[in-house]
Amino acid sequence: MLKDFLEGKPLRHPLHPMLVHFPIGLFLLSFFLDLASLAFPFVPNLVRGSFYAMLLGVITALLAAVPGFVDYTDIRSDHPAKRIATIHLMLNLIVVASLRNQFGRALPAACRSKNYRNAVDLLVRRHCALVCVQLSRRKPRLR
Amino acid sequence: MKWLLDFLKGTWLKHPLHPILVHVPMAMWPGALIFDLLSQWNIGGNAMVRLSFYAIIFGLVASLLAVPTGLVDWTGIKKQKPAWKIGLYHMVLNLLATALFAVNLGLRVQDFRDAPTVSAAPLTLSILGTALVIGSAYLGGRMTYEYGISVARMSRKKWRKIAEAGGANVPGQ
Numbered sequence: 001m002l003k004d005f006l007e008g009k010p011l012r013h014p015l016h017p018m019l020v021h022f023p024i025g026l027f028l029l030s031f032f033l034d035l036a037s038l039a040f041p042f043v044p045n046l047v048r049g050s051f052y053a054m055l056l057g058v059i060t061a062l063l064a065a066v067p068g069f070v071d072y073t074d075i076r077s078d079h080p081a082k083r084i085a086t087i088h089l090m091l092n093l094i095v096v097a098s099l100r101n102q103f104g105r106a107l108p109a110a111c112r113s114k115n116y117r118n119a120v121d122l123l124v125r126r127h128c129a130l131v132c133v134q135l136s137r138r139k140p141r142l143r
Numbered sequence: 144m145k146w147l148l149d150f151l152k153g154t155w156l157k158h159p160l161h162p163i164l165v166h167v168p169m170a171m172w173p174g175a176l177i178f179d180l181l182s183q184w185n186i187g188g189n190a191m192v193r194l195s196f197y198a199i200i201f202g203l204v205a206s207l208l209a210v211p212t213g214l215v216d217w218t219g220i221k222k223q224k225p226a227w228k229i230g231l232y233h234m235v236l237n238l239l240a241t242a243l244f245a246v247n248l249g250l251r252v253q254d255f256r257d258a259p260t261v262s263a264a265p266l267t268l269s270i271l272g273t274a275l276v277i278g279s280a281y282l283g284g285r286m287t288y289e290y291g292i293s294v295a296r297m298s299r300k301k302w303r304k305i306a307e308a309g310g311a312n313v314p315g316q
Contacts, residue, residue: 013284013288014288021170025202026174029171029198033197044190048194052190053198056177
C-alpha cells in the first residue's frame with residue numbers, strides 16, 4: 001500500500017523523478033547566486049538567498065530520497081541498471097551530506113569581511129558535489 | 144541541419160536534452176511560489192523577495208532553452224499516437240505558464256530591490272503559473288512513463304541484444 005504510493009501508482013507516474021526537479025534546480029540556483037555574490041559583492045542578500053535556496057534543496061532532496069530508495073530496491077540485482085543506480089544513490093548521499101555541512105556562517109562571514117580567496121575556496125568545496133549530481137543524472141529508465 | 148537536430152535531441156550526450164533542461168523551470172517556479180509565501184509570512188524579508196525574483200529569471204532563461212529541444216522531441220512523435228496530443232497540451236500549458244511568469248517578473252522589476260514582502264498580484268500569478276507548470280510537467284512525465292516517449296531512444300539496439308541473449312521472445316523490428 002505504502003510501497004505502491006511511493007512508487008507513484010495512484011498517479012500513474014513515478015514519484016521520485018517528480019521530486020528530484022527541486023534539489024537539482026535549487027542547488028543550481030544556489031550555486032549561481034554564490035557566483036553572483038562573488039562577482040557583485042555590492043548587491044545585498046545574494047548570500048542569504050543562496051542559503052534559503054540550498055535549505056529548500058536539501059529538504060526536497062531528503063523527500064525525494066524516500067521514493068528513490070523504493071524504486072532502487074525494485075531493480076533486479078542482475079540488471080545492468082542496478083550498478084548505475086547504486087552509484088546514483090551514493091553520489092546523492094555525498095551531495096546532501098556535503099551540503100549539510102555548509103550551513104555554518106563561514107561563507108557569509110568570508111563575504112562580509114571581503115576575504116574573497118577564502119570565500120572562493122568555500123564555494124568550490126560547497127559545490128563540487130553538484131558535478132557529481134549532474135553525472136549521476138544518467139539514471140536508468142528501463143526496469 | 145541534422146547536426147542541430149542531433150544536438151537538440153541530446154544524441155551527443157546519450158541522454159535526451161529536454162528532460163535535463165526542464166528541471167530548472169520546474170524547480171524554480173514552484174520554488175518562487177514557496178519563497179513568495181514565506182515572504183508573505185514575514186520570513187526572510189527582502190532576501191526572500193529577491194530570491195523569488197532571481198528564481199523566476201533563472202526559470203525563464205532555462206525554459207527558453209528547453210523550448211527548441213521539446214519541439215524537436217515532439218516532432219519525432221507520430222501524429223496518430225496518443226502521446227502526440229498530450230505533447231500538444233503540454234506545450235500549450237507551458238507557453239501559458241511561461242507567459243504568466245514573464246508578466247510576473249515584469250510586475251516585480253520595479254520594487255524587488257527593497258520591498259519587504261511580495262505583493263498580492265505577483266503572488267497570484269505565481270500560484271496560477273505554478274499550477275500550470277505542475278500540470279504540464281505531469282503530462283510530460285506521462286509521455287515518458289506511460290507512453291515511453293524518449294525511453295531508451297539511444298540504447299534500443301543494446302537492450303534488444305541483451306534481451307535476445309537472455310532468450311527473450313523479442314518482436315521483429
